[in-house]
Structures are given as C-alpha cells and as structure tokens.
C-alpha cells in the first residue's frame with residue numbers, strides 16, 4: 640500500500656483460517672487500519688493480491704458484504720437516533736441474506752443485551768459516553784451475524800467491566816458461531832486473552848506471526864537482573880540468569896542487596912519495538928525483534 644509516494648505496507652503476507660481469532664498488533668501508524676480497510680473492501684490497495692471469503696473485496700457483491708461485520712476505529716455518529724431504532728433499521732438490511740444456519744439479523748433485544756445497552760436502548764445516542772457509543776459500534780458490527788468480523792480497536796474507551804464483557808462476546812462468537820475474527824488492539828493482555836494467533840506489524844512488514852504463548856516464550860529468552868550495591872542500583876539483561884547471579888554474588892566488595900530476577904514478557908519485547916520505532920529506528924527494531932522471536 641502506498642499513500643502518495645510513501646510506502647506504508649511493503650511485506651504483508653498472511654492467511655487466516657475459518658474460525659480463527661487473529662490479533663494484529665503494531666505501533667501507531669504501522670498500517671493496521673490500512674490493512675483491515677483493504678480486507679474490508681473500504682480501501683483500494685496499490686498492488687498485491689487479496690482474497691476474503693473467496694472474493695476480491697474491491698469487487699465483492701452485496702451478498703459478500705452481508706457475510707462480513709465491521710467495527711471501524713472511529714465511530715459513526717447517529718446523534719438523534721436511539722440504539723433501538725438504529726439497530727432495527729440497520730438489521731432490516733440484513734434480513735434478505737438470512738440462511739438456515741445464520742438467521743439474520745440478530746434480534747435487537749438480544750443485541751442490546753449482548754453489548755450491555757438494555758438500559759439505554761431508548762435514549763438518544765447524542766447523550767452517550769464514548770464507551771457507550773463504542774458498545775453500539777460493536778452491536779452494529781455483529782448485527783448481521785457475520786461469518787467474518789473485523790474489529791479495529793474495539794475496546795478503546797471501555798471500562799474494565801465492559802472490556803471483560805466484550806471478551807465474553809468474542810469468545811461466544813468464536814466458540815458458538817464459529818465466527819472468524821481479525822482484530823487490532825494496543826492491549827497486549829487483550830491480545831493474549833482473545834487471539835489464537837498474533838501478528839505484529841512494524842516497518843510495513845509482518846515481523847511476527849505465532850500464538851501469543853509461543854511469542855511470549857521466545858521473547859522471554861532474555862532475563863533482567865536488578866540489584867543494588869553500595870547504594871547504587873544496577874540492571875543487566877542476560878540469557879543465563881543463574882550463571883550471572885552466581886558470578887555477581889561471588890564478586891568481592893560491598894554486598895549485593897535487593898536482588899530481583901525477572902523474565903521478559905511479550906509486552907517487554909513489544910514495548911522495546913515500539914519505542915525504537917518511535918525513535919525512528921524501525922529497521923533496527925524489526926531486526927532486533929526478529930532475532931528475539
């Protein structure tokens with residue numbers, strides 16, 4: 640993908656199996672939204688091949704669109720509507736695409752319950768908080784009982800309880816309705832909870848693609864050792880903490896106190912990557928991260 644003379648996506652190659660929940664991670668501006676919009680058919684790619692549910696999203700039919708659900712990053716505004724009237728209206732568009740195993744749309748009352756908006760069902764959307772609007776976005780995304788659901792930062796602005804409820808919604812969609820889900824998030828904990836697979840986008844490329852568990856394990860090769868000696872604090876990263884600590888304790892001089900040994904997590908490795916990216920060292924960051932994972 641190229642915007643003007645700027646290449647934003649240069650090495651993005653992946654496939655997602657039916658029923659998988661895949662999380663796309665990456666720093667601000669990495670191209671996650673661009674990637675998702677290309678797959679949704681909302682953005683024309685500059686080059687490359689894309690097939691979604693068997694069709695090229697740019698030329699796909701209305702029937703294809705009815706099989707997909709979308710939660711965009713920025714919410715659509717319908718200030719004078721209430722959730723109930725909006726969901727009733729939009730749901731009607733999906734009715735012609737109902738099939739025996741996918742009744743469409745999801746009934747409005749069921750949707751309101753799923754996203755926790757029952758009490759606000761008849762209140763004007765203009766009066767909603769950001770998190771409440773976001774819940775409505777999620778309802779709009781799943782109203783057509785999609786086979787494939789795109790979620791671009793779906794939980795941005797959610798309080799912890801709404802976040803947890805949303806995670807239940809995703810698990811339910813994946814487990815009971817076998818919905819394939821591609822989501823972006825900046826919350827690594829969320830990615831670990833939801834995703835069967837995590838892809839990390841940086842410097843225009845997919846730099847990691849594996850289960851969250853494997854990425855965390857492989858990223859945890861380095862161990863951080865912290866200690867104090869003679870009133871000074873020290874930090875050291877090492878691949879062999881046992882050996883390092885043994886030598887440290889055997890060194891002559893002031894005694895070692897406040898010793899801490901901490902295995903690096905996926906979050907540590909990921910944050911390193913983001914910081915380097917923001918410092919304009921993204922090529923180096925990608926190389927370093929590849930070495931880690």
Ligand SMILES: Nc1ncnc2c1ncn2[C@@H]1O[C@H](COP(=O)(O)OP(=O)(O)OP(=O)(O)O)[C@@H](O)[C@H]1O
Nearest residue numbers: 642643647665666667668669670671672673674712
């Ligand atoms: N319409 C556009 N015209 C020109 N450049 C664009 C356009 N849309 C996005 N970009 C640029 O493309 C890059 C990728 O943007 P994108 O929104 O896909 O990133 P992102 O990974 O989703 O970021 P974030 O985490 O902040 O949502 C950014 O540098 C952005 O400035």
